[in-house]
Amino acid sequence: MIHLQQLSKIFRTKKDEITAVDNVDLSIREGEIFGIIGYSGAGKSTLIRLLNMLERPTIGEVIVAGKEMSTLRGKPLREARQNIGMVFQHFNLLWSRTVFENISFPLEIARVPKAERTKRVNELMELVGLSERANAYPSELSGGQKQRVGIARALANDPKVLLCDEATSALDPKTTDSILDLLVDINQKFGLTIVLITHEMYVIRKICHRVAVMEDGKIVEQGDVLDVFRQPKKQITKEFVKQMAEQEETLDTVVPLLKDHPSGPIVKLMFLGEGAEEPVITHLIRQCGVSVNILQGKISRTKDGSYGTLFVQLQGNTSHIEQALAFLRENNVEAEVLTDV
Numbered sequence: 001m002i003h004l005q006q007l008s009k010i011f012r013t014k015k016d017e018i019t020a021v022d023n024v025d026l027s028i029r030e031g032e033i034f035g036i037i038g039y040s041g042a043g044k045s046t047l048i049r050l051l052n053m054l055e056r057p058t059i060g061e062v063i064v065a066g067k068e069m070s071t072l073r074g075k076p077l078r079e080a081r082q083n084i085g086m087v088f089q090h091f092n093l094l095w096s097r098t099v100f101e102n103i104s105f106p107l108e109i110a111r112v113p114k115a116e117r118t119k120r121v122n123e124l125m126e127l128v129g130l131s132e133r134a135n136a137y138p139s140e141l142s143g144g145q146k147q148r149v150g151i152a153r154a155l156a157n158d159p160k161v162l163l164c165d166e167a168t169s170a171l172d173p174k175t176t177d178s179i180l181d182l183l184v185d186i187n188q189k190f191g192l193t194i195v196l197i198t199h200e201m202y203v204i205r206k207i208c209h210r211v212a213v214m215e216d217g218k219i220v221e222q223g224d225v226l227d228v229f230r231q232p233k234k235q236i237t238k239e240f241v242k243q244m245a246e247q248e249e250t251l252d253t254v255v256p257l258l259k260d261h262p263s264g265p266i267v268k269l270m271f272l273g274e275g276a277e278e279p280v281i282t283h284l285i286r287q288c289g290v291s292v293n294i295l296q297g298k299i300s301r302t303k304d305g306s307y308g309t310l311f312v313q314l315q316g317n318t319s320h321i322e323q324a325l326a327f328l329r330e331n332n333v334e335a336e337v338l339t340d341v
Ligand SMILES: Nc1ncnc2c1ncn2[C@@H]1O[C@H](COP(=O)(O)OP(=O)(O)OP(=O)(O)O)[C@@H](O)[C@H]1O
Pocket: 011, 012, 013, 018, 019, 020, 038, 039, 040, 041, 042, 043, 044, 045, 046, 047
């Protein structure tokens, strides 16, 4: 759906040259939710603005829904932009217009006849759960409601791609969740491709299928969210993943717990994808005749499954413990024996 080839954006000021986006190659598939994460100044906003030509590339190609955007100007560019909706961190609503009128605005620009406009706006208000607030002004809405208007407006012209520029960064955690749920709902109902930029790994973990990590204008790592969480390669990615973990689950922090659990091997269990959904530990205890002391760990959920690490101590006779380790591996749980106390 989106192909970026050797894309760069250099801002030239009187004193300086800033390479905000540096030779980026990226492909985003139709119907996926693709997240771009990076710290402030990494070039995320510039990259997302290059997708709809709010910024023009210095070099490189931007192909969206089969169109080479950087060659377009005037009417063809306006038409191509109708395929691309955009949602902003600070909503960018028109304050003197009601909810209805804000959502209607892009349809007026596209010269959609009034009756059709009214029908479409009513559908969109229903979709984002704001039918009751049609006549309210932005100043009368909560942050989450304002963003719902922003999303409805971005969807008005039935785009193929929705760009979200830090769409939840101004919202509290509960409202963030409800907006993320709405984005997933829209993605599933309409097969809409969503590209979002964020500095929060939580957003990536909760709704994205794939992720790219940006640093100094470059994409330094990308892949399926679950893979990147399980095996981050670059230091910056590790920092973002760590941001998620409440505590570092290292052997160092587990060893002190041993004095309370004097016998039996300590095993690090790594749950990958579907495995963590299953009551594996319960089955382990019932079927293998071992007891399991859970020492420490954390399981987190991503859109495509769960991942996480548990440190456990297995207690039982040697053959039961061997049977338990075999059982774990058969059930897609990586089991690494760390100490044989
Ligand atoms: N119009 C501009 N003129 C000059 N420099 C710019 C311009 N826009 C962005 N930059 C610079 O380009 C770099 C990348 O900025 P960008 O806003 O894309 O990063 P970001 O990852 O989105 O960060 P933030 O989340 O803080 O917006 C920064 O060094 C920024 O100062």
